[in-house]
Amino acid sequence: MVHPNVDAHPVLRLNGLSYSIGERRLLNGVTLDLASGEAVAVTGPSGSGKSTLLSLILGLITPNRDQVWVAGSDMSALRGKRLARHRAQHLSMVFQFGELLPELTPVENVALAGLLAGEPGRSAYERAAGLLREVGVTGTTATTGELSGGERQRTALARALMNRPSLILADEPTGSLDTAARSSVADLLFSLPQRWGCGLLVVTHDPSIAARAHRHFSLREGLLHDEQVAA
Numbered sequence: 001m002v003h004p005n006v007d008a009h010p011v012l013r014l015n016g017l018s019y020s021i022g023e024r025r026l027l028n029g030v031t032l033d034l035a036s037g038e039a040v041a042v043t044g045p046s047g048s049g050k051s052t053l054l055s056l057i058l059g060l061i062t063p064n065r066d067q068v069w070v071a072g073s074d075m076s077a078l079r080g081k082r083l084a085r086h087r088a089q090h091l092s093m094v095f096q097f098g099e100l101l102p103e104l105t106p107v108e109n110v111a112l113a114g115l116l117a118g119e120p121g122r123s124a125y126e127r128a129a130g131l132l133r134e135v136g137v138t139g140t141t142a143t144t145g146e147l148s149g150g151e152r153q154r155t156a157l158a159r160a161l162m163n164r165p166s167l168i169l170a171d172e173p174t175g176s177l178d179t180a181a182r183s184s185v186a187d188l189l190f191s192l193p194q195r196w197g198c199g200l201l202v203v204t205h206d207p208s209i210a211a212r213a214h215r216h217f218s219l220r221e222g223l224l225h226d227e228q229v230a231a
């Protein structure tokens, strides 16, 4: 089903998204359109619902009808294999610690994303090697567990690009890095939307990372508050 009112074809549309856990109203009508090529950052106090927001966008929690649209599809209308396929085609997730398989090499980790999607081995390995060159992880025969934190996050970004996503979700992507690595991984991360024509939604506690996004919101009391307006 295609959203009837997609003017700018956002890769993500949050359309009055509300969500409660028990008696607690965690999200209370969150509205956001995120276009391809755009980076949006969400900060907010611990427990304000940032991870829950990501889970709703991923379809790990089922949102209400017409409240979460990813690449033109209502996530509430997708179930089972169709949901898994839509997620695999359009979404990528980057985590704080990379969440890569430590015993595999970087190229194996990145290629795996293609292999699991049914891509032939040779093509997956060639594309993985190309993406690793692009993110600056080359010439290493080390396993991913032996890489530096920055190299690991670069590898995670290469893996996130394997499915040519419409939208990359990143949860504290630089949270485990020292200052120098944080800055260079952030440079790479925020270059992705323009270079790859995808959207980027970053959840972070780090204001200096959030400030790099085109738009920065704070999630408080169930709503996204525009931090640039507040500044």
Ligand SMILES: Nc1ncnc2c1ncn2[C@@H]1O[C@H](COP(=O)(O)OP(=O)(O)OP(=O)(O)O)[C@@H](O)[C@H]1O
Binding pocket: 021, 026, 044, 045, 046, 047, 048, 049, 050, 051, 052, 053
């Ligand atoms: N399955 C669940 N059952 C009960 N409470 C939950 C569940 N999932 C989340 N919560 C509660 O909902 C609130 C929001 O959690 P969430 O993880 O989304 O916050 P967050 O903003 O990501 O926090 P942090 O910045 O600390 O990671 C928290 O109070 C959490 O304890």
